[in-house]
Amino acid sequence: xxxxxxSLAECDPDRSTGRTEAFPYPASMGTRGIxxxxxxxxxxxxxPGSRPAGVITRGTTNQNRLRRVxxxxxxxxxxxxxxxxxxxxxxxxxxxxxxxxxELLRRLRTVRADIRVIGFEIDPERVAAAAPHAGPRLSFAxxxxxxxxxxxxxxxxxxxxxxxxxxDEDAVPAAWARMCARLAPDGVLVEGxxxxxxxxxxxxxxxxxxxxxxxxxxxxxxxxxxxxDLAERLPKALIHRNVPGERVHAFxxxxxxxxxxxAPLAAFGARQRxxxxxxxxxxxxxxxxxxxxxxxxxxxxxxxxVAPPAVGRVGR
Ligand SMILES: C[S@@+](CC[C@H](N)C(=O)[O-])C[C@H]1O[C@@H](n2cnc3c(N)ncnc32)[C@H](O)[C@@H]1O
Numbered sequence: 001x002x003x004x005x006x007s008l009a010e011c012d013p014d015r016s017t018g019r020t021e022a023f024p025y026p027a028s029m030g031t032r033g034i035x036x037x038x039x040x041x042x043x044x045x046x047x048p049g050s051r052p053a054g055v056i057t058r059g060t061t062n063q064n065r066l067r068r069v070x071x072x073x074x075x076x077x078x079x080x081x082x083x084x085x086x087x088x089x090x091x092x093x094x095x096x097x098x099x100x101x102x103e104l105l106r107r108l109r110t111v112r113a114d115i116r117v118i119g120f121e122i123d124p125e126r127v128a129a130a131a132p133h134a135g136p137r138l139s140f141a142x143x144x145x146x147x148x149x150x151x152x153x154x155x156x157x158x159x160x161x162x163x164x165x166x167x168d169e170d171a172v173p174a175a176w177a178r179m180c181a182r183l184a185p186d187g188v189l190v191e192g193x194x195x196x197x198x199x200x201x202x203x204x205x206x207x208x209x210x211x212x213x214x215x216x217x218x219x220x221x222x223x224x225x226x227x228x229d230l231a232e233r234l235p236k237a238l239i240h241r242n243v244p245g246e247r248v249h250a251f252x253x254x255x256x257x258x259x260x261x262x263a264p265l266a267a268f269g270a271r272q273r274x275x276x277x278x279x280x281x282x283x284x285x286x287x288x289x290x291x292x293x294x295x296x297x298x299x300x301x302x303x304x305x306v307a308p309p310a311v312g313r314v315g316r
Pocket of ligand 1: 052053054055056057058059060061062065066092093094095096100120121122123126143144145160161162163
């Protein structure tokens, strides 16, 4: 596990210094123009022996950091995992320590005991460091957005967390397409960002056609001042869009307005206030799921409601 001190120093992709600087390709340049990585930014088609698609970035991670997204995966996509003939879940970019991948398997096993997890990391040193943690249903290998599964294997779900935030915005659709090409037809890619301790997170649920279906906002409600505090954890496809005139900005503004409206409920706890916000927002926004998710400090929305024009809209 990476220590708390390290994580606080390095975790925010936009403010930290870290390993990336020692690397030949700074995170800010994305992957365009990198030898062996063609346009639009995530590399060539997968060939045996070819370089993984992507670049090594900061490896910051933390124990329990991804609990919220794992809870969503096992809850909202529990039926998908239970129904798969041979469920395989992939973690892309697990970081300097495989702790969140080990936790992912542990959580998934509560849904399906025979589930397998493969962690791919583009940094060979991090692959070597993870090897001692491998087990009968958990393995680690070098790989990038091409997700080099054995021939004939498809992933039921792929989790790529705190990976794309360190790339250029225009590299995002191609990265989604490369990962989604390795999904089973009904599979899901979960791509998102969170803070160093996993208290605030925003992620997208993306279908095998590489089109997002949902965006989920999740927070530890104690200590949340305003829902728009989640803006700094928006995934790469949205982080630059939180400006007036863009849908995601309109949504976060409406969320704050609902939060203010329900301020009196704060006396009953932040959870009641969040649930009331979800109900209010559902009148004008395509809010998904329901009370059982809202109670956990989650709120999912159809992607169309916030999609920037360039990324396209398809609904759910
Ligand atoms: C900030 S860490 C995230 C670790 C963990 N997923 C988490 O959320 O705590 C990002 C990791 O993704 C890796 N990475 C970046 N691009 C990648 C790619 N295209 N394929 C696989 N790993 C990648 C980096 O090397 C780094 O170790």
